[in-house]
Amino acid sequence: MNYTFQFGVLAQYQDQLLKGLWLTVQISAFAIVVGTAFGILLASLRSMGGRPVRFLVDAYVELIRNTPFLVQLFIIYFGLPGMGFRVGAVTAALIGMTINLAAYSTEIIRAGIEAVHKSQIEAGEALGFTQIQIYRHVVILPAIQKVYPALSSQFVLMMLASSITSAISTGELTAAASFVQSQSYRSFEVYIAVTIIYLALALLLRGLLALIGLWLFGRRTAKAAVRPVVEASA
Template identity: 45%
Template sequence: MNYSFDFSPVFAAWPMLLDGILGTLRMSSLSMVFGLALGLVFMLMRMSKLPMLRSIAIGYIELIRNTPILVQVFFVFFGMPALGIRLSGEQAAILAMTLNCAAYAAEIVRGGVQSIRPGQIEAGRALGMHSVDIYRFIVFRPAIRAVYPALCSQFILMMLNSSLMSSVSAEELTYFAQTLDSQTFRSFEIYFTLGVIYLAMSQFFSIALGLIGRVYFSYPAK
């Protein structure tokens, strides 16, 4: 093997890779926040007594969960212009990731809500608690506590899936790595470093989100 390893082009391009890291974090964070909010809406629709709302929610969730996220972002970026809606690469990426995250978050949170026993709600009413407080402290908070690890895993998965957004020229980490590869042809060094960066980000957020959950969901409720 005559290949000579040289990581100097990668080290020299750290400002570019840092921009990519920030872009990845920005898109992932926005998608998770918007996705969780939209997921709560679809969760409520999914649990509604109205057949039409339930059907819409089920149809949406099944559609998103049974199609690849790459196809979804391609539809948003290349398909929606046919409807007169043109988005930049980053906007299309955030929208596609939000829609994808919402479907999974809806099912995750629904599982948490359904784990709450009806007797707990009845006990809250017997104590004279307001309906808002019942849903806040007896339903929502314990439900989120129960599914918090799954939501954290979904966030990390969303961050890793953001690497696919380079296919629509969204300026995230993989996009800049591909740009650097086309300039230096140091594929091994670049993608080895890329893998290490994604691994480090995943481990960091796994630990950070775990600590946040330990503080926020500790007993007694704060």
């Protein structure tokens, strides 16, 4: 094997790679925030709504989870213009990633809501909580806390899946890598570097999500741990 690695060649394309990296971060952050918000809304509607609402939410979740993400992107980017709705590549990527993540997060959060025991809801009613207070403090927050590790993993998977949007020319990291490879003819070096970047992004995102989880649920968990001690001393 006489192959000679030349990673130094990539230095002259760092602007393209950094631009692609920044776009990956932007579209991933948008999809995570908005997709999760829609997931909470849909899971809540499914939990509180009637049979028609549950049917519609379940149909949406099954449709998205059982079709390829790439096909969903193609429908948005290539299909919508045929109906008179023309969208740019980045907009199509944002819509596709949000719709995809919303379906997965809906199913994850639904599992968390169903894990909340009815006795906790009855306890909230006995304390005089309103339905909104019960849902906020007794149902949805504990539900998200239960499934937060699964949600975090889904967020990382969605960030990595953003590479698929290069198929519609979004200009994110994978598309930037393809451009650099076509200019430098150093495929091995380019994709090794991009693999390392994606790995670093995934690890950073996991760390950030862990800190967010500690901020959101840390004090709640601490109170739950202290309460039995306080009650016992009383």
